[in-house]
Amino acid sequence: MHTHIFENYEPNDKSSLIPLLQEVQSVYGYLPESALQEVADFVGMPLSRVYGVATFYNQFRLAPLGENIIRVCRGTACHVKNSANILLALENALNIKAGGTTRDRKFTIEVVNCIGACSIAPVMTVNDEYYGRITVKDIPNIVKKYSKAPKPKEVSITPEVGLV
Amino acid sequence: MKSFIEKCCDECWHSLDKPCDLFVRCCTEGPLCHHDKACVEKFAFLNKQLKNIEHDLPIIFIGMGTCGLASGALKVEEAIKAELVKLNINAIIQPTGCIGYCAREVIVDVKFPGQDRISYCEVTPKIVPKLIQRVFVEKGIFKEKLLGTFGKGTPEIPNINEIPFFRHQLKVVLENCGVIDPTSIDAYIANGGFKALDKVLRLMKPNEVIKEITDSGLRGRGGAGFPTGKKWEFAYKQKTDVKYMVCNADEGDPGAFMDRSVLESDPFRVVEGILIAAYSIGASHGYIYCRAEYPLAIVRLQNTIELCKKYGLLGENILNSGFNFELKIKKGAGAFVCGEETALIASIEGKRGMPKPRPPFPAVAGLWGKPTVINNVETMANIAYIINNGAEKYASVGTASSKGTKVFALSGNIKNTGLVEVPMGTTLNDVIFKIGGGIPDDKKFKAVQIGGPSGGCLPTSVLSTEVDYESLKQVGAMMGSGGFVVMDEETCMVDVAKYFLTFIQNESCGKCVPCREGTKRMLEIIERIPKSYRNTKNKLDELQRFKGVVHLQRLGDVIRDTSLCGLGQSAANPVLSGLRYFRDEYETHLYERRCPSHVCKELLTYSIDNTICTGCGVCTKKCSSDAIIGEKAQAHYIIEDKCTRCGMCIESCRFDAITAI
Known part of the structure; x- marks a missing residue:
């Protein structure tokens, strides 16, 4: 499933480790052990080193994720605007802790340091959709929207140029 | 000719195999290698087109940076397209970047051929029909959401650079942002x-x-x-x-x-x-x-x-x-x-x-x-x-040691959130009150956090400080990358220090001991301050908080002096600047066991005002510890011993009947 990824990279080039892991993760949503081993063989590094890199960076995860990934921004501006409560409300609504996945694999809550949309704090994203200036009262509606519908197609945020 | 890479005629020869050293000059002044009136006209026309000086159709610019998109720019674009189709109007829709005024996104500009570009703000899909009707059908100005014009200002339509948010700015880095097409x-x-x-x-x-x-x-x-x-x-x-x-x-x-x-x-x-x-x-x-x-x-x-x-x-x-x-x-x-x-x-x-x-x-x-x-x-x-x-x-712009301009990201409790570029030497006061518009909801200013986790929180007393690498360092903050988070009276400085230390602790790479262990100990000390110790039997544990605070300053100094990289060296700044300017707040937490800003949850007491409570029961469902009791349609009560002080009841109450003091 992920073997095509290797075609774009030179073997034994250690600098391609992080991009490779990123691509593997974009295929599976996480880093399966078997894939880690393959990446390690490809870049010519021991598995332990690859594991070291994979656990160092926040982006990589070693367990599968839910269908919908909710990212709650915990940057300074969001903190000042009470994002801690947003996170708490989400955790209560889904009955999981930040970093966890619901039992039905529908939702995963992640905490990110800053999405860079501080001007519309507090912010959270579900999959690739942004929700700015949210309050705790908005949480049930947002959760409901995604728990019913099947996973929406990834929304591309490249704007189209068009003539009407 | 639609782009500069196309040749104006056979004599022109810029290509990848045979690059022309005058290519860039040629694009705007060209052609330079040969004299042909037709070619000169072609270049001049293309330039005018690209600068949006000459165009047949009206152009609609939509701000589509991340903040614009997060505010719903895509939905606005759809609505505009639908409305144009409905009214059978021809126009070009051109996405641009962010002009910096994020508080007023989505920003939509309209430019008719031969007229000035006029900017509208806070556009939502709902008001798009009105906007299109007013601007395109009645050929007027949609005054309700007018921001300004890019041309000469009139008493009715101000020039965009004359409105308070832009007037005190000097744009060098952000000159093109939100104005030109970032993909071309x-x-x-x-x-x-x-x-x-x-x-x-x-x-x-x-x-x-x-x-x-x-x-x-x-x-x-x-x-x-x-x-x-x-x-x-x-x-x-x-x-x-x-x-x-x-x-x-x-x-x-x-x-x-x-x-x-x-x-x-x-x-x-x-x-x-x-x-x-x-x-x-x-x-x-x-x-x-x-x-x-x-x-x-x-x-x-x-x-x-x-x-x-x-x-x-x-x-x-x-x-x-x-x-x-x-x-x-x-x-x-x-x-x-x-x-x-x-x-x-x-x-x-x-x-x-x-x-x-x-x-x-x-x-x-x-x-x-x-x-x-x-x-x-x-x-x-x-x-x-x-x-x-x-x-x-x-x-020529700036202070003795810091030249040019600096971009700041205004956020937090401030009216005009967004990106601002000011000349070095502008005072913090000007940035917050003249450009930022002050604090919303008539609340009082408490502090501004400059420089992210490496910076510090500055109070009103030092707001006359000029933006400059050295002067910011002197007052205990630092330029950092330019984060500028404004905090009002409802922000607790102990909580902010705890927030930054948690962040630093999570992000410390773990290589050097002062940063890895020092920030951990520091966080433990800070975490003890806003604890209630209500159910603690071990009195020694409760007294530890005083002992910790005694060591805080020294611990901070050691971490600063001995860490390997900038992250550790500046890790203590949020705490040290807090101790320097907001010592009284730390002391209120420590001695009086209360949080003056009502933020530190453990120190709060929750109560329901039984004259307002309608007994709707929403809070009982939200309460994670079953601490709220009451009959339906009767006023509810909170059992203090059971309450975990999560604050969810306050957020869920539609009648504002719950208070935390």
Whole structure:
């Protein structure tokens, strides 16, 4: 499933480790052990080193994720605007802790340091959709929207140029 | 002719195999190699078109940076398209970047042929029909949401630069942001882009460029403020086969988003800066290390690099100067410490992003042991302006030690959130109250946090401080990358210190002991302060909080003096600046066991006002510890012993009947 990824990279080039892991993760949503081993063989590094890199960076995860990934921004501006409560409300609504996945694999809550949309704090994203200036009262509606519908197609945020 | 890469006639010959050294000049003044009236007209017409001076159809510009998109720019675009189809109106829809006024997004500009561009703000899909009706059918101005005009202002329609938010700004880096199409290299060239690169490659030697940058007094905008010219000179003097130029776009500071905005709204300017830097130090390879959390910025950068290659501005023999440069994007993987130079290098090399002791500095031995210059995005965006306008003009703005302008990301409890660019030397007061518009809801200003986790919180008493690397350091903050988070009276400074320490603790790479262990101990001390100790039987535990605070200052000093990299060295700043300016707040927490801002939950007491409570029962469902009781349609009560003080009941109450004191 992920073997095509290797075609774009030179073997034994250690600098391609992080991009490779990123691509593997974009295929599976996480880093399966078997894939880690393959990446390690490809870049010519021991598995332990690859594991070291994979656990160092926040982006990589070693367990599968839910269908919908909710990212709650915990940057300074969001903190000042009470994002801690947003996170708490989400955790209560889904009955999981930040970093966890619901039992039905529908939702995963992640905490990110800053999405860079501080001007519309507090912010959270579900999959690739942004929700700015949210309050705790908005949480049930947002959760409901995604728990019913099947996973929406990834929304591309490249704007189209068009003539009407 | 629709783009500059097309030839005006058979005599013209800029191509990748046979680059023309006058290509950039030719685009705006051309053609230069032959005299043909028809060709001159073609070029002039294309330039006018790209500058949106001459067009047949009305143009609708929509601000589509991340903040615009998050405010619903895509839905607004759809609504506009639908409305135009419905009314059978022809118009061009052109997405632009972010003009900086994020509080008033979505911003939509309309320009009719031969008229000035007029900007509207806070556009929602709901008001789109009204806007289109008023502007396109009745040919009037939609006054309700008018922002300003790009042309000459009148009493009714102010010039956009005359409205309070923009009046005190000086735009150098953000000049093109939100104005031009960030996906079009032609638009950038027509608006004076790549002129600096052209000048450098044709007329200047590397050491002359470095001298110009040194004379301009430009200092690194990433935070530490190292003179850029000096850094280049170190790398220039190294004699090796390969050198690297790296642009640091790993904007990890929570609360800073200027690099994202510049990359999304004017990516060509950054690439031009990188090219000039690479030429001066003699680098042949370069990287842009961009956060993975900025997907749109990465898309824009990829597009920029592709177009630059197509136009022969990246690759081999750039503009026939013999200068070769290859630029690649490296996506970060979410580690704050990777904003530090040596950690960033480790990350590009595919290792854990851990810093190394300096010296050797990266300018001597960096990426793969070769001389490497690492500059921040905003620094790079300044380069073209300096080359075009001269060091003297650049240095005429600013204070004695800090020249030019600085972009700040205003956020938090302030009316006009967004990106602002002010000349160095502007006072904090002006930024917060004149540009930022002050605090919303008539609340009182308490502090401004400058410089992210490495900076500090500044109170009212030092607001007359000028924006300048040294003066900010003196008052206990630092320039940082430019995060500017305003806090009102409802923000607790102990809570803010706890927040930053948690952040630092999570992001510490763990290599050096002072940072790894010191910040952990510091966090423990701070965490004890807002604890209630209601159910603690061990009195010793309760007394520990006093002991900890006694050591706080010394611990902070030791961490600062002994940590390996900037992250640790500045880790204690949020706490130390808090102790310096808000000691009374710490003391109220410690001695009186209460939080004056009603933020620290453990110290609060929750109660329901039984005259307001309708007994709807929403709070009982939200309460995670079953601490709320009451009959339906009767006033409810909170059992204090059971209450975990999560605050969910307050948030869920529709009648504001619950208070926390």
